[in-house]
Amino acid sequence: MNKLALTLAGLGLIATSSMSANAAEQDYEQIRQQFRQVNLTVNAVAEAPMDGLLQVFTNRGLFFSSKDGRYFIEGNIYDLNNKVLLNDAQMRPYIQQNVAASKDGTIEYKAKDEKYVINVFTDPSCGYCRKLHSEIKDYNNAGITVRYMAFPRGGLGSETYLQMQHIWCSKDSRAAMDEAKDGDDIAPAMCTNPVKAQFEMGQSFGINGTPAIIMPSGRLIPGYQPAKALLAQLQAE
Structure with missing residues (x-):
């Protein structure tokens, strides 16, 4: 075959x-x-x-x-008999498989008492991405592990694309992400990195903005969600 x-x-x-x-x-x-x-x-x-x-x-x-x-x-x-959005239903297994295969290339903020894992396509220059990151402890305290994936909104070759490569190639990528989300400059660092591949993956999911949250089910939630509201959705899946 x-x-x-x-x-x-x-x-x-x-x-x-x-x-x-x-x-x-x-x-x-x-x-x-x-x-x-x-x-x-x-x-x-x-x-x-x-x-x-x-x-x-x-x-x-x-x-x-x-x-x-x-x-x-x-x-x-829409499937009116089953009240299902077919686009979402058909994309979920595709998204799940691609995200699972990219686990090693994420920047992870792990919950001590982990109950759920979400993947978030992010851009350090995005205002709502910064808001989500400022509440990262709230997500972790709710048992939600956050794994960041790169989605430079300006596209490949943009200033943010270069910045995200520096973040992923830093010796401490989490510290670099924290600094970038605070608006600080990131020391240049280059290596083989997943930024381009993750950006193109996000586009193949239909993502065109950040933050974009991938639930464990493969469901895509566009935009920021506070920890309490996100937890309720995770519990309902």
């Missing part, structure tokens, strides 16, 4: 017996070519919950497409 089919099977998005690997590869190559016309890179493709459509995971989030790739849908699709 090809690499794409194996990836999708691991996500639970397709049944490996539903089609031959060669047929899937041929069909999906056509989809990839069609999406390139609108500057979208296809990361994965699977049958959608709606008959006649595919769900296409791209470098800019999830889209739904006709089988030949001629038409695609940008926007939310």
Whole structure:
């Protein structure tokens, strides 16, 4: 079976017996070519919950497409029978797997009595990111471990992108993050780092601003949440 089919099977998005690997590869190559016309890179493709459509995971989030790739849908699709936002439901396993694979590249603020782990795409220049960070003890005291992932809002090559590389490459990346969130300058430090990969990952989730909170379920919450409100949501999942 090809690499794409194996990836999708691991996500639970397709049944490996539903089609031959060669047929899937041929069909999906056509989809990839069609999406390139609108500057979208296809990361994965699977049958959608709606008959006649595919769900296409791209470098800019999830889209739904006709089988030949001629038409695609940008926007939310609801399952009224089950009262479910399909975009969110289909993205969750994709987000979970990608975030789990990036655990070692995060900057972690661990709760002493850990009950939950959230991943937060952050930018030190973002006001609400700074507000969230100023309350990091509140999250930890509530049993919430916070793992930061990089999302420089100015994009690759921006001043913040360079700053975030310095943070991740510092000998003490947590101290560097604290300083950056306080508005202090960060001493230059360069190394092999995950900033670019994490930024591109966030874009593939459909993230376009910070903070963006990834719940353990894979649910994405855009924007700041105080510890008490976030804890209530975690408990309800």
